Amino acid sequence: QQQVKQSPQSLIVQKGGISIINCAYENTAFDYFPWYQQFPGKGPALLIAIRPDVSEKKEGRFTISFNKSAKQFSLHIMDSQPGDSATYFCAASRGSGGSNYKLTFGKGTLLTVNP
Amino acid sequence: GAGVSQSPSNKVTEKGKDVELRCDPISGHTALYWYRQSLGQGLEFLIYFQGNSAPDKSGLPSDRFSAERTGGSVSTLTIQRTQQEDSAVYLCASRDSGRSEQYFGPGTRLTVT
Numbered sequence: 001q002q003q004v005k006q007s008p009q010s011l012i013v014q015k016g017g018i019s020i021i022n023c024a025y026e027n028t029a030f031d032y033f034p035w036y037q038q039f040p041g042k043g044p045a046l047l048i049a050i051r052p053d054v055s056e057k058k059e060g061r062f063t064i065s066f067n068k069s070a071k072q073f074s075l076h077i078m079d080s081q082p083g084d085s086a087t088y089f090c091a092a093s094r095g096s097g098g099s100n101y102k103l104t105f106g107k108g109t110l111l112t113v114n115p
Numbered sequence: 116g117a118g119v120s121q122s123p124s125n126k127v128t129e130k131g132k133d134v135e136l137r138c139d140p141i142s143g144h145t146a147l148y149w150y151r152q153s154l155g156q157g158l159e160f161l162i163y164f165q166g167n168s169a170p171d172k173s174g175l176p177s178d179r180f181s182a183e184r185t186g187g188s189v190s191t192l193t194i195q196r197t198q199q200e201d202s203a204v205y206l207c208a209s210r211d212s213g214r215s216e217q218y219f220g221p222g223t224r225l226t227v228t
Contacts, residue, residue: 032215043119043206043219044158089158095215100171102148103217105158 003027004092006106013113019077021109023090026071030092032101035064035075038087038108047088048075080113087111117141119220121207127226128197136192136223140209147190148210148217149182153203161205164190165212197227 005024013019025033034049050057050064050073057064063076077084087110091103120139128134140147149161160174164184175181179197184190194201204224208217 034216036219041221043221046216046218049215091158093215100146100163100165101210101215101217102160102163102171102174103150103158104160107157 003104004090004106006090006109008109009107010110011112013080013111015080015082015113015115017080017113019080019084019111019113020074021088021090021111022072022074023092023106024070024072025092025104027092027094027104028071029094029099030104032093032095033064033066033073034091034093034103035062036089036091036105038089044089077111080111082113082115085111085113119207119209119218121205121220121223123223124221125224125226127228130199130227131196133193133195134197134225136194136205136225138190138192138207138220140188140190140207141211141218143211144209144218145187145212146210146217147184148208149190149192150206150208150219151176151203152206152222156203158206161192194225197225199227201225202227 035047036044037047038044061078066073087108090106093101095101122137147164163171179195182192204222206222208219210217
């Protein structure tokens with residue numbers, strides 16, 4: 001059972017464009033939703049995260065939109081740059097009630113930003 | 116400050132041999148996680164340590180996998196009698212208790228021949 005579904009698998013965007021990656025989750029107990037960026041040969045790096053009590057969070061060019069009723073969240077990368085080319089993973093976890101924040105990941109999206 | 120470190124960065128072993136992978140978490144982080152990243156299964160949780168509490172081993176795929184954390188800091192993941200399907204990148208992450216963010220190390224790429 002895949003608890004976090006991520007789409008698309010791959011995405012090609014022109015420099016300056018908007019990249020949008022979507023995720024959907026099944027477990028309503030999840031209460032923490034981070035996005036990670038991974039370059040080849042490196043570990044995942046935390047990009048931005050959101051909790052379900054807000055519908056949007058923005059940090060620089062990166063924005064998470066969250067729809068609790070639809071159990072969906074998405075990452076928007078504004079003014080995409082070639083340096084943003086990487087694999088992006090959404091994830092979900094539960095931290096409340098003494099839970100341990102173990103992450104359930106989506107399958108990843110390979111983003112390519114053409115110059 | 117220093118991030119999460121892992122060693123070795125690459126490990127090639129023969130089927131049937133035992134391997135040990137090491138993780139040094141960020142100083143002061145009491146929570147430590149092991150994950151596995153493979154082409155077929157993506158990123159999967161393996162095991163979680165928090166202070167002196169019993170570890171959450173719910174993600175370990177078989178009894179050939181074990182892990183320990185000594186002194187609340189360094190952790191070692193051991194895979195006994197390695198199989199080809201164990202080939203993957205093994206990632207360690209740590210978290211400061213009271214916070215949500217997990218920070219990952221660079222991983223150990225394990226290849227079983």
